[in-house]
Amino acid sequence: MYSNLFSSTIVQPKLQNRYEGKNLTPHLVSFRELVPEITSTSYLTHPIYYYPAKFIPHVVKYCIDNYTRENDWIIDPFAGSGTVGLESNLAKRNAVLLDLNYLLNHIIPIKIPKDKTTLDIFVLNKKLKQIFNNDSQFTPNWSNIDYWYPPEMLELLKKYWAGQKKLDNDLYSMIIQSTLVKVSKQFSYAEHKTPKLFKSKHKKEFIDNLLKKDWKSELINAMTTISNNTIKSINQYTNITKNNNNEILYFGGVDSASYKIEKNLQIDCLITSPPYLQAQEYIRTFKLDLYWLGYTEIQIKEISKLEIPYRKTKELIETETLNKIREKLQIKNLIELLNSYFYFTIVSLENAMTNLKRGGLACIFIGNPKVDGLEVETWRIFNEYFAEKGFLFRAIYEDQIKTRQLFKTRNNKNPDGMKSEFLLIIEKL
Numbered sequence: 230m231y232s233n234l235f236s237s238t239i240v241q242p243k244l245q246n247r248y249e250g251k252n253l254t255p256h257l258v259s260f261r262e263l264v265p266e267i268t269s270t271s272y273l274t275h276p277i278y279y280y281p282a283k284f285i286p287h288v289v290k291y292c293i294d295n296y297t298r299e300n301d302w303i304i305d306p307f308a309g310s311g312t313v314g315l316e317s318n319l320a321k322r323n324a325v326l327l328d329l330n331y332l333l334n335h336i337i338p339i340k341i342p343k344d345k346t347t348l349d350i351f352v353l354n355k356k357l358k359q360i361f362n363n364d365s366q367f368t369p370n371w372s373n374i375d376y377w378y379p380p381e382m383l384e385l386l387k388k389y390w391a392g393q394k395k396l397d398n399d400l401y402s403m404i405i406q407s408t409l410v411k412v413s414k415q416f417s418y419a420e421h422k423t424p425k426l427f428k429s430k431h432k433k434e435f436i437d438n439l440l441k442k443d444w445k446s447e448l449i450n451a452m453t454t455i456s457n458n459t460i461k462s463i464n465q466y467t468n469i470t471k472n473n474n475n476e477i478l479y480f481g482g483v484d485s486a487s488y489k490i491e492k493n494l495q496i497d498c499l500i501t502s503p504p505y506l507q508a509q510e511y512i513r514t515f516k517l518d519l520y521w522l523g524y525t526e527i528q529i530k531e532i533s534k535l536e537i538p539y540r541k542t543k544e545l546i547e548t549e550t551l552n553k554i555r556e557k558l559q560i561k562n563l564i565e566l567l568n569s570y571f572y573f574t575i576v577s578l579e580n581a582m583t584n585l586k587r588g589g590l591a592c593i594f595i596g597n598p599k600v601d602g603l604e605v606e607t608w609r610i611f612n613e614y615f616a617e618k619g620f621l622f623r624a625i626y627e628d629q630i631k632t633r634q635l636f637k638t639r640n641n642k643n644p645d646g647m648k649s650e651f652l653l654i655i656e657k658l
């Protein structure tokens with residue numbers, strides 16, 4: 230079905246020989262150069278929520294422009310902050326987004342607003358005032374919350390959050406919610422430039438110094454600036470997407486290995502970037518945010534148990550490349566991690582492709598991490614597995630990592646020794 234797309238004029242000339250199909254040597258590309266119309270990774274509403282290991286939008290746009298058509302349905306089973314959803318909507322495609330992280334349900338309504346009415350900064354600021362004057366308190370359902378704040382900051386945040394929760398459930402309220410998520414991390418002992426939740430000495434000093442100043446005004450100013458910037462980027466977005474009425478369905482807090490999407494929904498393309506083999510734990514990263522948003526310890530424990538690759542399995546995926554790595558690996562924990570990673574990632578991909586049309590493509594963007602010094606060619610393993618399941622190899626691109634920020638403090642231009650990321654494209658026959 231898509232063979233025309235592959236050979237059509239939109240394909241960049243230097244990539245035309247990418248169908249030497251059987252030759253599995255990656256074609257070196259730069260997605261930033263292939264998609265020069267995106268000049269910043271944080272354009273429009275992309276940066277509203279912080280999220281580690283976000284897709285660079287260039288890769289997503291490249292896949293959408295080259296392998297899908299207007300009104301097609303795209304699925305992303307590891308949607309994270311919803312980059313695929315935003316780029317799909319911009320290009321008039323529909324999307325289904327799944328992620329274990331509940332945060333997706335808070336991100337999408339403001340990142341990809343359905344209502345195209347221009348929002349009014351005056352209304353937003355009036356609502357902010359209401360919050361600043363609120364006196365009741367919201368206490369997160371977490372026994373550990375006091376550990377992360379000096380008492381006076383915690384008390385103020387509890388009031389602001391209670392104020393936000395009293396607002397009508399509209400876009401203004403969600404903008405303020407996203408702002409509170411940001412400031413509740415910034416005005417805490419938690420190192421907010423790191424994905425992992427931890428109290429750093431440097432951050433403790435910073436907060437102790439802040440307490441000696443007019444910290445309350447600083448917090449109010451931060452909230453006003455952040456929410457005003459957010460409303461501006463939303464207005465920009467709604468303005469240019471006024472005529473885009475495609476659907477973006479999102480399901481945060483679900484396990485992609487088992488979640489069943491609606492039976493009748495025909496999917497044209499999968500575009501995703503799965504978790505990394507030894508990635509940070511996303512749910513742990515967002516613990517503080519999720520408790521403030523109102524999730525309970527039980528809910529967070531439940532999703533943490535399902536996170537790839539930190540869940541247990543006795544099932545084994547076997548492919549030539551994966552078996553070779555397994556043979557060489559000596560450390561039992563690492564073998565278990567490897568087994569769990571490939572089992573659940575592959576089951577999630579397969580599950581998401583249940584409704585993929587014949588001839589539909591899967592675009593999977595992933596790096597080759599090292600485990601105990603051994604390079605794990607993840608894309609090759611996926612390709613070997615799916616070849617056995619009736620998928621046809623279409624292309625493999627290698628994009629050298631320039632500025633994709635996986636995790637801020639690791640300064641991960643080159644995470645875990647990875648120099649590149651790969652875009653594997655396979656077709657369902």
Ligand SMILES: C[S@@+](CC[C@H](N)C(=O)[O-])C[C@H]1O[C@@H](n2cnc3c(N)ncnc32)[C@H](O)[C@@H]1O
Nearest residue numbers: 283284307309310312328329484485504511537
């Ligand atoms: C590399 S991130 C995706 C980032 C995303 N491409 C973006 O642009 O924001 C991988 C995602 O996989 C999710 N994940 C991990 N285990 C999962 C599971 N069992 N089911 C669904 N999502 C899962 C994590 O929560 C994380 O958001």
